[in-house]
Amino acid sequence: MAASTRSTTRRSRTGLAAFGAAWIFFARVVSLFPRACMRPLLVTEQVYALGNRTVPLVGFSGFFIGLVMALQLYGVLGRFGATVTLGPIVAITLMRELGPVISALLYTGRAGTALASEIGLMRATEQLSAMEMMAIDPVRRVIAPRFAGGVIAVPLLALIFSMIGMLGAWLVAVVMMGMDPNVFWGQMLSSVKFYDDLVNGIIKSIVFGFCVNLIAVYEGFHALSSPGGVARATTRTVVIASIAVLALDFLLTAYMFRGV
Amino acid sequence: MTDKEEPAISIRNLVFERGDRIIFDHVDIDIPRGKVTAIMGPSGTGKTTLLRLITGQLHPASGDIRVDGMPVQSLRGNELYALRMRMGMLFQNGALLTDLNVYENVAFPLREHTNLGESMIRTLVLMKLQAVGLRGATEMMPSELSGGMARRVALARAMIMDPEFIFYDEPFTGLDPISLGAIVRLIRHLNQTLGLTTVIVSHDVGVVESITDVNYLISEGKVVAHGSPEDLRENRSSWVQQFMTGLADGPVPFHFPAPDYDETLLKEQS
Numbered sequence: 001m002a003a004s005t006r007s008t009t010r011r012s013r014t015g016l017a018a019f020g021a022a023w024i025f026f027a028r029v030v031s032l033f034p035r036a037c038m039r040p041l042l043v044t045e046q047v048y049a050l051g052n053r054t055v056p057l058v059g060f061s062g063f064f065i066g067l068v069m070a071l072q073l074y075g076v077l078g079r080f081g082a083t084v085t086l087g088p089i090v091a092i093t094l095m096r097e098l099g100p101v102i103s104a105l106l107y108t109g110r111a112g113t114a115l116a117s118e119i120g121l122m123r124a125t126e127q128l129s130a131m132e133m134m135a136i137d138p139v140r141r142v143i144a145p146r147f148a149g150g151v152i153a154v155p156l157l158a159l160i161f162s163m164i165g166m167l168g169a170w171l172v173a174v175v176m177m178g179m180d181p182n183v184f185w186g187q188m189l190s191s192v193k194f195y196d197d198l199v200n201g202i203i204k205s206i207v208f209g210f211c212v213n214l215i216a217v218y219e220g221f222h223a224l225s226s227p228g229g230v231a232r233a234t235t236r237t238v239v240i241a242s243i244a245v246l247a248l249d250f251l252l253t254a255y256m257f258r259g260v
Numbered sequence: 261m262t263d264k265e266e267p268a269i270s271i272r273n274l275v276f277e278r279g280d281r282i283i284f285d286h287v288d289i290d291i292p293r294g295k296v297t298a299i300m301g302p303s304g305t306g307k308t309t310l311l312r313l314i315t316g317q318l319h320p321a322s323g324d325i326r327v328d329g330m331p332v333q334s335l336r337g338n339e340l341y342a343l344r345m346r347m348g349m350l351f352q353n354g355a356l357l358t359d360l361n362v363y364e365n366v367a368f369p370l371r372e373h374t375n376l377g378e379s380m381i382r383t384l385v386l387m388k389l390q391a392v393g394l395r396g397a398t399e400m401m402p403s404e405l406s407g408g409m410a411r412r413v414a415l416a417r418a419m420i421m422d423p424e425f426i427f428y429d430e431p432f433t434g435l436d437p438i439s440l441g442a443i444v445r446l447i448r449h450l451n452q453t454l455g456l457t458t459v460i461v462s463h464d465v466g467v468v469e470s471i472t473d474v475n476y477l478i479s480e481g482k483v484v485a486h487g488s489p490e491d492l493r494e495n496r497s498s499w500v501q502q503f504m505t506g507l508a509d510g511p512v513p514f515h516f517p518a519p520d521y522d523e524t525l526l527k528e529q530s
Contacts, residue, residue: 121358125353125355125358126352126353127355127356127358129317129351130356130357130414132317132344133317133344133348134344134372134417134421135341135342135373137341141372
């Protein structure tokens with residue numbers, strides 16, 4: 001009984017220490033963000049590796065989601081004689097919700113996993129230890145530029161997702177179904193609000209970018225130095241970041257769109 | 261101010277634990293300045309851990325580790341990095357940065373720590389690569405190098421900031437005879453020409469003996485013996501004799517502790 005209590009106490013202490021260490025790591029990475037931006041070449045490389053290479057995935061996904069939304073909505077709205085609202089509904093849905101959330105989830109699957117496994121492998125092959133021995137802080141040289149690049153990439157991907165999604169909806173509604181393009185774009189322009197819809201969507205994707213990239217670099221940096229350890233870090237990145245994005249989306253939506 | 265006679269690295273009462281296991285139990289080691297010192301012992305005795313403790317990558321439970329008089333265990337942040345600027349370390353697998361080619365790997369510390377112009381960086385990198393015989397491999401990526409070549413590139417990188425102390429972690433493991441000979445000659449040559457304080461962690465007794473001035477034998481958390489290679493050869497301890505001559509039979513058992521063999525087999529059959 002006493003042994004089991006001691007074991008539980010030790011486990012709680014270890015868990016608490018790990019929780020504290022994680023927050024110290026997060027604070028360190030976030031505090032190094034401005035400093036990382038002082039070396040634009042390193043950050044640009046990461047925006048390319050993490051962002052540009054995710055554009056095809058995000059673009060195709062946005063396009064097909066736009067097509068499907070327009071197909072579904074055109075039929076349903078037609079029953080109520082409200083097809084004129086198709087443009088605004090698609091735009092608002094993409095900007096407020098689908099753009100930030102789905103692009104963050106796709107980014108997690110494509111770039112977050114790459115980030116975690118790359119850093120994990122650097123740990124396993126002693127590249128991070130070698131940097132430490134060269135008096136180079138790996139958090140500053142490796143982690144911070146990757147985090148900064150990822151945080152810059154996610155909102156841009158969300159914007160690309162939303163824009164291509166709208167083009168997909170235009171293709172179905174205007175080109176396939178014969179809807180008046182002036183109605184489609186005109187209704188969209190008059191209904192979408194710059195701050196409520198666009199800015200709030202961008203704020204959401206910046207928050208998701210911080211969250212997903214922090215989880216990815218943390219899991220990679222703390223991966224066990226073995227193939228299993230790197231695989232576990234990659235899986236944990238996808239699972240934790242996906243749940244975090246969906247949970248944060250609920251909280252942000254509840255706060256941002258009260259009564260809007 | 262450092263005295264020539266004082267050890268470059270001095271370890272006193274070192275205790276280090278991993279979970280419930282004691283890796284070092286009140287260990288004392290002195291590493292002389294400008295000499296080649298080997299830390300030897302069977303696999304899993306904590307030789308690499310000792311290097312990590314000396315270089316401040318790990319912190320001891322208790323004890324004092326001084327490098328050039330500075331207490332490594334108390335140094336933090338910039339102080340520790342300032343000390344590491346005077347150290348070079350060759351990792352077992354080279355630990356080259358896999359997304360950079362040979363030239364950029366060697367130039368990496370210079371780019372991070374100095375504002376030297378490209379022509380100066382080029383000269384220094386080519387000098388170091390020439391010293392390890394790989395000036396012709398500047399454009400190769402780490403994945404294209406053999407194990408021996410990767411270690412030589414890593415050695416060039418470790419030497420690029422002209423360190424005073426150099427640490428080798430199992431530098432001879434898995435090398436063919438030609439690469440092994442090249443690495444051995446380089447270690448001895450660098451020590452003799454630059455007067456570096458050199459620490460080699462290895463269990464290759466024959467190779468280590470040929471280049472070291474002082475050897476430490478560690479096992480089960482203690483220093484079992486130390487002295488010159490000749491001293492260890494003449495040591496009467498059966499443990500030292502077994503290790504130095506590679507005998508299967510001796511105080512270090514071949515079998516890991518286990519229940520009685522016959523009993524175990526019979527129990528499984530029944």
